[in-house]
Amino acid sequence: MKAKNNNLKTLSRLLRGSKKYFIACIVAGIFFTCCDLLVPQIIRVAVDSVIGSAGLDVPPVVSEWITAVGGVGFFRERIWICAALVALLGLFSAALRYCLMKCNSIAGETLIKTSRDLLYSHIQHLPWSWHMKNPTGDIIQRCTSDVERIKVFFQEQFVPVFRISLLIIMSLAFMIDMNLKLALVALIMFPIIILYSYLFHRKIRARFTECDENEGVLSTIAQENLTGVRVVRAFGREDFERRRFEEQNQKYTSVWVKMCRTLSDFWAVGDFSSYVQAMLIIILGTVFTVRGSMTEGEFISFVCYNTMLMWPVRRLGRMISEMSKAGVSVTRISEILDAPEEIDASDASEKPMNGDIVFDNVSFAYNETKSVLHNVSFTIPAGKSFGILGGTGSGKSSLLLLLCRLYAPTSGRITVGGEDISSMPAKYVRSNIGMVQQEPFLFSRSIEDNIGICGADAETVREAAVTACINGDIESFSQGYETLVGERGVTLSGGQKQRVAIARMLTRKTPIIVFDDSLSAVDTQTDExxxxxxxxxxxxxxxxxVxxxxxxxxxxxxxxVLERGKATQLGTPQELLKHDGLFKTIFDMQMAVGEEEQA
Ligand SMILES: Nc1ncnc2c1ncn2[C@@H]1O[C@H](COP(=O)(O)OP(=O)(O)OP(=O)(O)O)[C@@H](O)[C@H]1O
Ligand SMILES: [Mg+2]
Structure with a gap:
C-alpha cells in the first residue's frame, strides 16, 4: 500500500508540467473518436433513407434538422452533401489527430525533461554513502531507460486508453442496436483476441528481457575491451577477447532471431483470427440482410464498426500487459527520489575551521559486518603538517572521508577548533578542506576548466599550476591550458593527473589541505x-x-601510524624513529633500498 502511494506521489512529480498536454491529448482523442463513430451512421442513413426508401432512424434533433433543411428529398437530389459530410468529419478528425500527435510529443518530451531534471538534482544532493552503494550504470539506466518507459506508457497506453474505451463501448452499443445476434458473434471473438494478445505480450516481455540482458553483456565486453585495451595488448589477449565477443554476439543474435520468430507467429495468428472474425461477420451479415432482419445500410455500418474495433481490441491486450512494465519503472525511480538527501542539523552553524583538528575516540564501520576504525584519538595542531602512515586497508582514506563529513563516525567525535564538525553545515566543512583524492578524477574538459572547476580565474589557475609543478608540462602541450583531457584529448600520465588534481585543490585556498597518497605517482624530486x-x-x-x-x-x-584501524604510534618523525614499530621498519627498509640504489 505504502509502495503504491509512493509510486503515485512519484508519478505526480514526474508529470509536473506535462499533465496539461496529456489532458489535451485525451480530449482531442475523445473528439476525433466521436467523429470516427459518426461516419458509419451517416453511411447507414445515406444508404437506407437517402438512396433507399426506408424511414429515417435518427435521433429527434437530427430529424428536425433534416426537415428544416428540406427533408430527405433535399438530400436525395444533392447526394454529394452526404459525401461532403463524411469528408468534413474525416478532415476534422485528421486535424484533431494532428493536434494530438503534436501535444503528445510535447507532453512526452516535457515528462522526460522534468524527470531527468528532478532525478539529476536529487542525485546531486544524495549522500556520498548512497553513491558508494549504488552502481553508476544502474543509476544511469534508471534516469534514461526507466524514464523513457514511463513516457512511452503515457504516450502509447494511457492517452489512447480513453479513446479506445469510448470507441469499443460506443461501437458495440451501435452494433447491438443494429443487430444483437451479429453483435454477439463479434463479441465472442473479442475476449479471445484480447486474451491471446495479453498472453503473447507477457511471453514476449521475457524474450525482450533476455535480449536486453544479452545486449548488456555484449556492451560490457566491448566497453571493458576498449577501456582496458592496454591490458589486452600488453598480455597478448586479442584473440581470446575477440572470441569472447564473437560468442556473445552470436548468442545475442540468436535470441533476437528467436524473438522475431515469436513476433511473426503472433502477427500471423492475430491477423488470421481477425480475418476469420471479419469473414464470419460478413457472411452472417449478408444472410441477415438477405433475410430482411438487417437493412443494407445497417450491414455496411456494422462492418465499418467491426473493422474500426479490430485494431484497438488487439492493442488492448498489449496495453494491459505493458502496464506492469511502467509500474516497475516508476518503483525504480521512486527508489532514487525517496532516498533521503544529506541534511544538516537544524542548529548547524558555520564556525572557524582554522583551529586544531581533534579525533576523539573515533570508531567507524561502513556496514554492520566489519569495523574499519577502532577508538582512534589524535590531535593535529593548527598550521602544522601531519603525516599518516599505514598499510593497505588500514583505514587512512576512511579517516579522511570522516573529516570531510562524507561519512559520520559510528562513535566518538571530530572537532575543529573545539567545535564538533557534525554541528556545522556539511557543505561548509567541505568548502574549508581542500582534498586531493587517492584516485583523482578529471573531467573530459580543458585543463584550465579542470583546475578552475570551482570558478577560479585564469591567473589563479596558473599560480596553482606553478605551485603544483605542472605548469611546465601544460605549457609543453600544443594547446596549453586549452588542451582537452580524456578520451577526446590528451592522455595525462598518472603523475600529471595527480598534479592537475593538486592544482585544482590549491585554487580554493582552504585552511585545511589533505593529500590522500596524492604524490605517489610523482618522482621523489618533484614530490619535494x-x-x-x-x-x-x-x-x-x-x-x-597520507x-x-x-x-x-x-x-x-x-x-x-595506523594499523588495521588502530592508531599505534603518534609523534614527531624523530621520536618515532627512536622506537620499534611500523614507522622505523619502513624507514629502515626504504633507506636500505635508497643506499643500494646509490651504490
Ligand atoms: N565504501 C566502502 N564500503 C565498504 N567498505 C569499504 C568502503 N571503502 C573502503 N572499505 C573498506 O574499509 C577498509 C579501509 O579502507 P581505506 O580505503 O580507508 O584503506 P586505506 O588505508 O586508505 O588503504 P590504501 O592504502 O590501500 O588506500 C578496507 O578494508 C576497505 O575494504
Ligand atoms: Mg586509501
Whole structure:
C-alpha cells in the first residue's frame, strides 16, 4: 500500500508540467473518436433513407434538422452533401489527430525533461554513502531507460486508453442496436483476441528481457575491451577477447532471431483470427440482410464498426500487459527520489575551521559486518603538517572521508577548533578542506576548466599550476591550458593527473589541505619541489599527508601510524624513529633500498 502511494506521489512529480498536454491529448482523442463513430451512421442513413426508401432512424434533433433543411428529398437530389459530410468529419478528425500527435510529443518530451531534471538534482544532493552503494550504470539506466518507459506508457497506453474505451463501448452499443445476434458473434471473438494478445505480450516481455540482458553483456565486453585495451595488448589477449565477443554476439543474435520468430507467429495468428472474425461477420451479415432482419445500410455500418474495433481490441491486450512494465519503472525511480538527501542539523552553524583538528575516540564501520576504525584519538595542531602512515586497508582514506563529513563516525567525535564538525553545515566543512583524492578524477574538459572547476580565474589557475609543478608540462602541450583531457584529448600520465588534481585543490585556498597518497605517482624530486612550493605558498594551512614515502613523512611535524584501524604510534618523525614499530621498519627498509640504489 505504502509502495503504491509512493509510486503515485512519484508519478505526480514526474508529470509536473506535462499533465496539461496529456489532458489535451485525451480530449482531442475523445473528439476525433466521436467523429470516427459518426461516419458509419451517416453511411447507414445515406444508404437506407437517402438512396433507399426506408424511414429515417435518427435521433429527434437530427430529424428536425433534416426537415428544416428540406427533408430527405433535399438530400436525395444533392447526394454529394452526404459525401461532403463524411469528408468534413474525416478532415476534422485528421486535424484533431494532428493536434494530438503534436501535444503528445510535447507532453512526452516535457515528462522526460522534468524527470531527468528532478532525478539529476536529487542525485546531486544524495549522500556520498548512497553513491558508494549504488552502481553508476544502474543509476544511469534508471534516469534514461526507466524514464523513457514511463513516457512511452503515457504516450502509447494511457492517452489512447480513453479513446479506445469510448470507441469499443460506443461501437458495440451501435452494433447491438443494429443487430444483437451479429453483435454477439463479434463479441465472442473479442475476449479471445484480447486474451491471446495479453498472453503473447507477457511471453514476449521475457524474450525482450533476455535480449536486453544479452545486449548488456555484449556492451560490457566491448566497453571493458576498449577501456582496458592496454591490458589486452600488453598480455597478448586479442584473440581470446575477440572470441569472447564473437560468442556473445552470436548468442545475442540468436535470441533476437528467436524473438522475431515469436513476433511473426503472433502477427500471423492475430491477423488470421481477425480475418476469420471479419469473414464470419460478413457472411452472417449478408444472410441477415438477405433475410430482411438487417437493412443494407445497417450491414455496411456494422462492418465499418467491426473493422474500426479490430485494431484497438488487439492493442488492448498489449496495453494491459505493458502496464506492469511502467509500474516497475516508476518503483525504480521512486527508489532514487525517496532516498533521503544529506541534511544538516537544524542548529548547524558555520564556525572557524582554522583551529586544531581533534579525533576523539573515533570508531567507524561502513556496514554492520566489519569495523574499519577502532577508538582512534589524535590531535593535529593548527598550521602544522601531519603525516599518516599505514598499510593497505588500514583505514587512512576512511579517516579522511570522516573529516570531510562524507561519512559520520559510528562513535566518538571530530572537532575543529573545539567545535564538533557534525554541528556545522556539511557543505561548509567541505568548502574549508581542500582534498586531493587517492584516485583523482578529471573531467573530459580543458585543463584550465579542470583546475578552475570551482570558478577560479585564469591567473589563479596558473599560480596553482606553478605551485603544483605542472605548469611546465601544460605549457609543453600544443594547446596549453586549452588542451582537452580524456578520451577526446590528451592522455595525462598518472603523475600529471595527480598534479592537475593538486592544482585544482590549491585554487580554493582552504585552511585545511589533505593529500590522500596524492604524490605517489610523482618522482621523489618533484614530490619535494611540490612540498617546498606548498610550504612557501600555503604557510598557515594545516596539511594532512597520507604517504608511503618515508622522505615525505620525515618532513612532517607529526606522524600518525595506523594499523588495521588502530592508531599505534603518534609523534614527531624523530621520536618515532627512536622506537620499534611500523614507522622505523619502513624507514629502515626504504633507506636500505635508497643506499643500494646509490651504490
Ligand atoms: N565504501 C566502502 N564500503 C565498504 N567498505 C569499504 C568502503 N571503502 C573502503 N572499505 C573498506 O574499509 C577498509 C579501509 O579502507 P581505506 O580505503 O580507508 O584503506 P586505506 O588505508 O586508505 O588503504 P590504501 O592504502 O590501500 O588506500 C578496507 O578494508 C576497505 O575494504
Ligand atoms: Mg586509501
Amino acid at each position: 619541489n611540490i612540498r617546498a612550493a606548498l610550504k612557501r605558498d600555503l604557510s598557515g594551512a594545516t596539511s594532512i599527508i 604517504s608511503h614515502r618515508i622522505t615525505t613523512l620525515m618532513s612532517c611535524d607529526n606522524v600518525l
